[in-house]
Amino acid sequence: MENVKYNLRLAFGTGIVTLSLFLVLIVGYAQALKSYRQLSTDAVMAQTEATRLGIEQVLKSGVPLSEIAGLNLVLQPIVKSDASVIGLTLLSGSEVIYRAGEEGDKDSVIAIALNNKFSQIGTLNVFLSQDKLEQQVTSSFKPMMWVIFILLFIFIGSVLRSRERAVYLTSFSVVFFAMTVCVMMLVGSLYRDGLQSKAISLADIVSYRLSPVLEYDIGRDMITGVDSMLDHFRRANPELASIAVYKSRHLVANSIDANSMGHMIVDTGGLEYAFPTAGGGEVRLSYQAEMVIGQLAQVLKNFAILFFACGLVCFAFIRLLSGEMGKCTKDQVLERLKPLFLGAVLMESLMAPILPQFLSSVADANGLGATASSLFFALYFLGFALTLLPAARLIEAFDIRQVLFFGIVLSTVGCGLLGFSEPTQMFNVILARFISGAGQALIFISVQGYILRFSDKSNKTQAAGIIVFCFNAGFISGAAIGALLASYFGDHGIFTISAVIGGAMCLFSLILPSMKGNGGSDGTLLSNMKAMASDSLRLIKVPAFIRTMVLVGIPTKAALTGIVSFAVPLLLAEKGISKESIGQVLMTYAAIVLLVSYKVGPWVDKQGSSKTALTLGSFLAGGALVVMAIAFSMNQSWLIVLLTMVAMLLMGASHGLINAPVVTHVVNSTAQQQESDSSVAATYRFLERLGHVSGAIIVGQLLQWFPVEQALMAVAVFFVIAAVSFMVFDRQHALEAKS
Template structure:
């Protein structure tokens, strides 16, 4: 799957750049033809009386395989037609003018299918390379069951595939640059044809250098352009600020093209353009390697087949890839879902802010299912509950894939069903961990949820963002549903474990309480605990705002606002990936630190303060105009937000338990807290959506930032830190 992802991402990158360069080449060739025709028109010859129009127009047809035909009009009268004109959506239209007004139109038709066929034929041999590398990988893994061999083989094979695909992308990009260079050289040769075709010396003309300067500035991708006749320089224009002159002097970016007579046009491209394109490809593949590596890590112990594992450890190892895959199917949609839901709201005559309501439906379904799910795994076979949860989540993704933007009922059902499904998955995985862990591996087992959730989110956001440019929104929804289908089958390798059998095996009485009685008990616990100042203070100032920031800012507002700024979906996914990576890193480090020093209050206060800083940076980011600066500052903001949530997620439960009245059991406090903080999940997108509707983006973000800073100060001043062992 990793090798196929490399191939698809490389193919999508090559297709995108080659399409653009092909279109630019045709446009430049069309401009060259326009110059030739207008030169005749301005001498007073009517368009219909120009001789040899077919010879003048043929270079456009031959300039690129994507050109399927063209049509020349004089007013509304068709003068010339060649090829087919079926693809109306992909065409170039250029006006033809004489000295006084527009008298004609030249329309060139392009076929994107032709470009795709060219790129596809170039990439087809890569399937054989995938087969060869796969055999190499399998052979090396079968020789040893050590994880080090598995990881090394994965890395070597992945990089070998990446290098080959990058060389292919670079080759296609260079071909596109060459085609564009030919078209640009044709424009220059048309403009300087009298100098190149007749015996006119350079000292007999003026203004040629300034004309080339104007042409180079009109085509900012050019670093230099020079015209020669019989090896003698006629005119030149060079961008003195251009990078990469050493590359140009070595011929890396320079093209020499012969023109009419003994003329020659030499031009070179800006090194920044080529380096920027290669850097983008490198960044995409580096992120893809990181994302695939996380997925690989979840499968490694299961697939490497290491011996000496107890049956309990084997179940936990099977649980890792399953939970990661379940999170991955939802995270794949993260870079595109806010924009998609906004388009649904607008298509149904609702404001863009209404999309936050659709977004909150997922978390509402998730929160409402937590208690029933906990009851279900105690009553029924836990594997059946898990299977049903994955099935519901898969159905939610499939409904999105088969829904039109106007079918609001399907969208509402899809998001609510997905939330219910993910809640069943979460509770079932947690149930398996509790049943198949003991004192020797309980901490490691609990870490499965933390690692797999964050790794799944990182991988999903990164991979989804890279694939959406080729597959589109509907394609991503379909891929998510396909992953869910695979996970449904994969869940069958887990052991069947009915709740009654588990309790009997562990000497536990079969509970007779109904779901309603459990809900009443939770309501009673909630009512009792919200009267405890320390509990409600932590809930209102830390817990609920943190979850609201996750859903309202990270998952909803940031992707939506980046899309409105015109930032690519690849960059949006990479920004979200940064957040999850920092949460994973900080959470791993902060837990032992809080346990050692008993400073949960400091961690929570600092976390709130970092959230405020993050929102200030985010406000600054969305006040900028340059895409690269917006992405850079948004990434920095997500680093702060990830650090904030990493400082809060684990210590907040410790703080609540340690600072709640002694008569309350720790488990009751923790469960009630986790349930109530879901209010932040549900309300986050709605609150942020309304603020963005009422205020400017910067004002809304600064308002939320002010809340977090004030909450941090209040919490630090008024909350009392209890000794960590107060309840022991």
């Protein structure tokens, strides 16, 4: 029996490692393909631009486009500039004057207008094939399958050599890190190859334009204007730091950007490329060091984030295999809950960087405005809020594992339905978001039920931190991984991946123990709803309760759904920010919430008052919105991302200061009422969901009425007024002093 358990652990661990390594490989492939596509397109654009200048020079002299001699010699360099070019056509009006190769997809065409002195008289269409680029990148990544096989062999071998469970975590860490380094090196190599390919294309342009000088014995003192021509070419290609043309090792002409880092390190050969030309000539060019370093830094940043995000998920599962044998049943159940709840949150958060944009496309496809987009977004939270109370009743009346399983199934179906829905199928999208919210509510209540039943004084602190940690860790991982994968798989691909994760979590939930309900000792669902309504009516008459709810609780949840989850991804996408950057901005928010939430508890206990934390949190929310308004008034993409990230840091700190202390504050503020602490906390959490549901609707309406900056500033003013009002009118300090 022991050998069977050992083999099952080994199979489970091998499966996790395999999935982790393939995740690194897929994201690396997507990053390499993205950068290689960009470099290939730049090379073709540079060659096409040079051709356009040559043709227009002839056109402006009065020669008709159809009568230009030697078009074949002029246009063929474009076809040869990159393997992705499959053909081109030269049009004069609707008449085809020249055709080479084949016409491809209209979505992959570069259209260049050709003008004479007065108007446009022709169009040059260059057709690209994305399949050829993918084939090149795929051929480079095929050897990585052997790397995965070798690393799996190392992992299995190390585990078989030792029966200690700690070997799983150690072996996984080594293998995962090794795979990440290998993929990073491969992506860097492909980027270098792309730079060289682009350099060849640029060198061909220069040698073609200077061919008379290079092929004939013309001295530098016999020609004029070549340096200015190279200056113009370098400025037209800002990635270049210098260009130099030599004839028999003698300098013919050159152009150097004196402000660039590139020419300072050309002597090292790291950024310089030299290409021979006809007639014994040579073209040497170097790239801007800032550009190359920036691109490599972007790749390294994405992989560092991927390593962290994957680590949060995979290490949670691996720890199950690395746990001590002597753990009691209660601790074992709590350990199993962590990866399951983290995976359930990951399923939903994977869609966070792309969902607002997708819902906006649904609204546009059905002839609706921005308000409808926010309504679609709010449906998830409406389903979540409406299911909370019935879910609490279900785990008392039925097997808690069955309720959890059903919740994961609902959420999975919601993700899968999005994956098979087009923007025009509005009903499917509405249904998908509502049942996803209902499913996540069932998951949340079921996990909370397991925690309550399997925690006591010995593990109460550990149990209390499971939901906070797993929710934020899942959000961090999902936002980062989803953004990195979205550029390759697309929106529907991400929805499908979320559904696959849900299916895996359905199976994983079966390792939890079956827990029969208490037989409905807490009354029927209707009686619970009446009790909650009764508690709500009594508590909203208590000034301290309603003050905290209106000034702190509901606005905070509204900011989470309306600003963080809805507006920020949508506005960043409208500014042309990449999905990777959007995911990293959202990841920043969740990471700070996790950090501050962990630290704020002891700080509040030491201060003896939660009022300070709540007031400071509200002020920080207002400050975050001010920074965000400034960010979206900028034009530079990097500055928008930087300032938005700062705003998310402040917003995350704000919510970290509020999330836990607000319940303590409400309970302490209503201590003189005839209500139990659990009743007050449950009623508050239920009413607080009004912010979840209304946040996206309110913010969406403000963005429709006002410019972005004014809408964000209006919300910021509200938070500042709410913070001042709460600070002035709340009497907690006075009450604590008397007690």
